[in-house]
Amino acid sequence: MKTAVISGASSGIGEACARLLAEFGWEVFLVARRRDRLDEIASEINGHAIDLDVTKASVEDFKCVRTCDLLVNCAGGAFGVDVVEEADVDDWVKMYNVNVLGTLRLTQIFLPRLIESQGCVINITSTAALGGYEGGAGYCAAKSAQRALTQSLRLEMKGEPVRITELLPGMVHTPEFSLNRLQGDADRASAVYKDVDRPLTAEDVAQVVLMVSNLPPHVNIDELVVRPVAQRAQHALFRGALNWHDSVHKPDSFLN
Ligand SMILES: NC(=O)C1=CN([C@@H]2O[C@H](COP(=O)(O)OP(=O)(O)OC[C@H]3O[C@@H](n4cnc5c(N)ncnc54)[C@H](OP(=O)(O)O)[C@@H]3O)[C@@H](O)[C@H]2O)C=CC1
Numbered sequence: 644m645k646t647a648v649i650s651g652a653s654s655g656i657g658e659a660c661a662r663l664l665a666e667f668g669w670e671v672f673l674v675a676r677r678r679d680r681l682d683e684i685a686s687e688i689n690g691h692a693i694d695l696d697v698t699k700a701s702v703e704d705f706k707c708v709r710t711c712d713l714l715v716n717c718a719g720g721a722f723g724v725d726v727v728e729e730a731d732v733d734d735w736v737k738m739y740n741v742n743v744l745g746t747l748r749l750t751q752i753f754l755p756r757l758i759e760s761q762g763c764v765i766n767i768t769s770t771a772a773l774g775g776y777e778g779g780a781g782y783c784a785a786k787s788a789q790r791a792l793t794q795s796l797r798l799e800m801k802g803e804p805v806r807i808t809e810l811l812p813g814m815v816h817t818p819e820f821s822l823n824r825l826q827g828d829a830d831r832a833s834a835v836y837k838d839v840d841r842p843l844t845a846e847d848v849a850q851v852v853l854m855v856s857n858l859p860p861h862v863n864i865d866e867l868v869v870r871p872v873a874q875r876a877q878h879a880l881f882r883g884a885l886n887w888h889d890s891v892h893k894p895d896s897f898l899n
């Protein structure tokens with residue numbers, strides 16, 4: 644049985660990855676801070692909960708994980724939408740810590756096990772890593788740094804049988820991302836997705852994670868941008884109905 648360690652597994656994309664990988668027979672270790680959420684999900688998928696703050700994680704925290712075939716660095720997020728002129732330095736520190744240093748710590752901890760297993764690292768950055776946008780400087784900076792970490796790591800791992808992938812999602816409608824970014828303001832958070840016809844779901848991103856991790860060990864996807872059809876570019880978000888021919892979403896995995 645292959646083993647996956649997924650950070651940010653208590654909600655959203657990380658949770659969906661944990662559920663889908665478990666469905667496809669992986670043993671899953673779920674990492675995040677909220678023990679109650681982790682326990683609930685872990686018990687449903689026969690996985691293992693490890694509650695910790697990735698910005699403080701150490702090797703000792705993961706003694707129970709003997710082998711690792713896949714590390715998904717998904718813990719992260721955005722805090723605030725302030726313009727540079729008024730940015731809150733504490734928000735920037737929080738974003739750098741979780742998105743960049745959290746990824747760094749878990750990667751350092753698991754690299755020996757991943758090399759041993761000819762495994763795969765998937766870092767969930769964002770299309771925010773591809774360029775700045777108004778009110779996004781702190782998040783874009785953190786995701787750009789996480790992207791740079793991923794690119795350097797891939798080069799440094801030349802000569803090692805380990806795959807390093809950066810997955811850059813565009814708009815994904817998850818229950819907590821925008822709420823956290825907008826300090827719990829539910830109206831503003833739901834306005835982010837207003838009239839967007841089928842933003843990505845966490846499950847869509849999980850399908851991509853499963854696809855990447857299922858490729859043969861010599862096949863490295865360096866980077867992969869995944870956006871909803873309604874979002875052709877960061878600033879080209881279409882709000883309104885799209886003329887879909889299938890009125891009902893087909894839930895079949897594209898791997899089937
Ligand atoms: N939603 C979107 O539109 C997009 C999201 N992304 C990225 O995808 C990732 C997941 O986002 P999404 O699922 O939407 O958002 P969520 O807010 O649902 O997920 C964030 C996860 O990270 C965990 N987390 C946050 N801080 C820490 C920490 N210090 N230590 C351990 N775990 C932590 C949270 O759990 P807990 O609070 O229990 O610790 C939670 O499980 C993030 O990196 C985000 O930047 C990328 C592109 C688009």
Ligand SMILES: O=CCS(=O)(=O)O
Nearest residue numbers: 769770771812813814
């Ligand atoms: O990573 C999230 C996508 S966005 O909010 O930066 O567009």
